[in-house]
Amino acid sequence: MANNNEAGRQRSFLLVLSFVHLSKCGPPEVKSIIVKTLVRVLDLNFLLWSKNKDSWVDTASTTMASDNKKKPSLKEDLTCSICYELFTDPVMLACMHHFCRACISTYWRGLRGFVSCPQCRREFPTRQLQTNFLVSGMVEKVRASSGDGYQKNLQNQLKDSLESHQAKREEYLNMIRQDKEKVDTIKRVGTELQVRVQGEFQALRDLLQQEEVEVLEEMRREQEELLEEAERRLEQLRAAVHEAEESVRVLQQAADAMETSVLLELPEVNFRPSLQVEKEAEFDVNAFAGRYSGPLQYITWRRMFRLLKPAPASLTFDPETAHPSLCLSRDKTSVVECQEMLPYKRNPKRFTQCVNVLAAQCFLSGRHYWEVGVGGKTKWDLGVALEAVDRQARAKLSPENGYWTLRLRDGGRYSAGTQPWTPLRVDTPPRSIGVFLDCEQRMVSFYNAESMRLIYTFPHGPRGRVYPFFSTCVSEHGQKPQPIKVLHFPQDPL
Structure with missing residues (x-):
C-alpha cells in the first residue's frame, strides 16, 4: 500500500x-x-x-x-x-x-x-x-x-554548524555542572548552617536553663534562710511567752496568798525577762519578693550577657593611629572631626592622608562582634583593616589593599568596598552598624544593629592580624561634624 x-x-x-x-x-x-x-x-x-x-x-x-x-x-x-x-x-x-x-x-x-x-x-x-x-x-x-564543490561547501557549513552546536552543548553542560555544584554547595552549606543554628540556640537554651536553675536555687536558699530566721524568732517568742506566763503564775499565787494571810516577804520574782526579743524582725519579706518580682528577664539577660559567644567587644579608639584632624573623647569611645588640625607625633601607625582611625584592640583568631553608632551621619566607612596597611598613602578601601569595609555616601548610597564598588540596597538607614569577624572562616559581615538584618558579607575575609577600622569622612562645607561611637554593653552580672 x-x-x-x-x-x-x-x-x-x-x-x-x-x-x-x-x-x-x-x-x-x-x-x-x-x-x-x-x-x-x-x-x-x-x-x-x-x-x-x-x-x-x-x-x-x-x-x-x-x-x-x-x-x-x-x-x-x-x-x-x-x-x-x-x-x-x-x-x-x-x-x-x-x-x-x-x-x-x-x-x-x-x-x-x-x-x-x-x-x-x-x-x-x-x-x-x-x-x-x-x-x-x-x-x-x-x-x-550534487557536485563536489557544492558538497564540499555544504560539508564545511555542516562542520562549522556542528562545531558551533557542539561548543554550545559543551557550554551548556559546563553550566549544568556548575549549577549542580552550586546546588550541592547550597545543600552542604544549608546543612552546616542548620547544625550551627541549632547548636547556637541549644547553647542559649542551656544558658537560660542554667540561669533558671541558679535563680531558683538562689531563691530557695534565701527562702530557707528567711524561714530559719523566722523559726528562730518564733522559738524565742514562745520561750519569752512561757517565761512571762511563769512569772504571771507566781505573781498570781502571791496575790492570792495576800488575800488570806499576811506575807512577811515577797517571793523572788524577776520582773525583767531574761530573754531579749527584738520588736522588729530582721528579715524583710517585701525585699525578698521584690527581688524576684522585678524585671526578671532583663536581670537574666544581664547575667547571660557575659556568657554570649561572641559577646559584643568593648572597643576603644587608638589615638596613635588617628588622623590629626580627628578628636577623641576622654574614654576613647567617640571620634569626630576637629575644627583645626591637632599637633601630633609622627609615627608609622598614624593615618596622615585620610581621616581614619583604628581600634586599640586587634584580632587574630576566633569570632568577634562589635557595634558602631553612626547616628544621622551622611557619610562614613567602617570595617576591618590589616595591620600591615600603608597608613601614609591614600588608597582605595578594598580587599586588594587590605580593607574590608562598608561605606555610606550622600546619606543613602550604601556600597561594599569591593573593586569596583558593589551597590547595596538598604531600605531603612541604620543608626548603628554591627560588624562580625570570623577569623577561622575568613568572613566579614555587616548588620543593621537595630534589626540585625544582614547588609553585606565578604566571603573571603582577611588572613592575619586585623584591627577594627573607622573613617568619619570629611564633612561637607557648612555641615556640622557628627561623631562615630563604639558602643559598649554590660559585661558583668548585676
Whole structure:
C-alpha cells in the first residue's frame, strides 16, 4: 500500500509539473483543457483520500516510524526510468511521463509505426516529444547540488554548524555542572548552617536553663534562710511567752496568798525577762519578693550577657593611629572631626592622608562582634583593616589593599568596598552598624544593629592580624561634624 502511494505521489508530482509547463507554453484552448483536467485530478485525489484516509494515516504513521528509509528524495523523482540517472535534456510524452531525450530516442530506434511509453506502455502514432523546461531547471539545480564543490561547501557549513552546536552543548553542560555544584554547595552549606543554628540556640537554651536553675536555687536558699530566721524568732517568742506566763503564775499565787494571810516577804520574782526579743524582725519579706518580682528577664539577660559567644567587644579608639584632624573623647569611645588640625607625633601607625582611625584592640583568631553608632551621619566607612596597611598613602578601601569595609555616601548610597564598588540596597538607614569577624572562616559581615538584618558579607575575609577600622569622612562645607561611637554593653552580672 505504501509503495503504491509513493508511486502515485511521484506520478502526481510529474503530472502537475507537466500541466504547469503546458499551461505556460500552450495555446489558450490547451490551457482550458489543462485547468479542467487538474480540477478533475484534484477532485479524484480528494475522493480517494476521503475513502481511504484512515488507512493512509495508518500507513503514513507506519512509514514515518520505519527509519524513513522508503521516503523518496527529489533526486529519485527526477531520475530517468531508462538510464536510472538524472534527466539529461528531459522531455515529456503525451502520457506525461518524462525521460532523457537521448534515452527515449534510443529506446524507439528501429521501431516503425506506433511507439509506446516504456513506463505505462501507452502507444502513440507519432514520436512527439515536449521539452519540459521546469523539470530541466530542477534537474540542473539537483545536479549542481550534487557536485563536489557544492558538497564540499555544504560539508564545511555542516562542520562549522556542528562545531558551533557542539561548543554550545559543551557550554551548556559546563553550566549544568556548575549549577549542580552550586546546588550541592547550597545543600552542604544549608546543612552546616542548620547544625550551627541549632547548636547556637541549644547553647542559649542551656544558658537560660542554667540561669533558671541558679535563680531558683538562689531563691530557695534565701527562702530557707528567711524561714530559719523566722523559726528562730518564733522559738524565742514562745520561750519569752512561757517565761512571762511563769512569772504571771507566781505573781498570781502571791496575790492570792495576800488575800488570806499576811506575807512577811515577797517571793523572788524577776520582773525583767531574761530573754531579749527584738520588736522588729530582721528579715524583710517585701525585699525578698521584690527581688524576684522585678524585671526578671532583663536581670537574666544581664547575667547571660557575659556568657554570649561572641559577646559584643568593648572597643576603644587608638589615638596613635588617628588622623590629626580627628578628636577623641576622654574614654576613647567617640571620634569626630576637629575644627583645626591637632599637633601630633609622627609615627608609622598614624593615618596622615585620610581621616581614619583604628581600634586599640586587634584580632587574630576566633569570632568577634562589635557595634558602631553612626547616628544621622551622611557619610562614613567602617570595617576591618590589616595591620600591615600603608597608613601614609591614600588608597582605595578594598580587599586588594587590605580593607574590608562598608561605606555610606550622600546619606543613602550604601556600597561594599569591593573593586569596583558593589551597590547595596538598604531600605531603612541604620543608626548603628554591627560588624562580625570570623577569623577561622575568613568572613566579614555587616548588620543593621537595630534589626540585625544582614547588609553585606565578604566571603573571603582577611588572613592575619586585623584591627577594627573607622573613617568619619570629611564633612561637607557648612555641615556640622557628627561623631562615630563604639558602643559598649554590660559585661558583668548585676
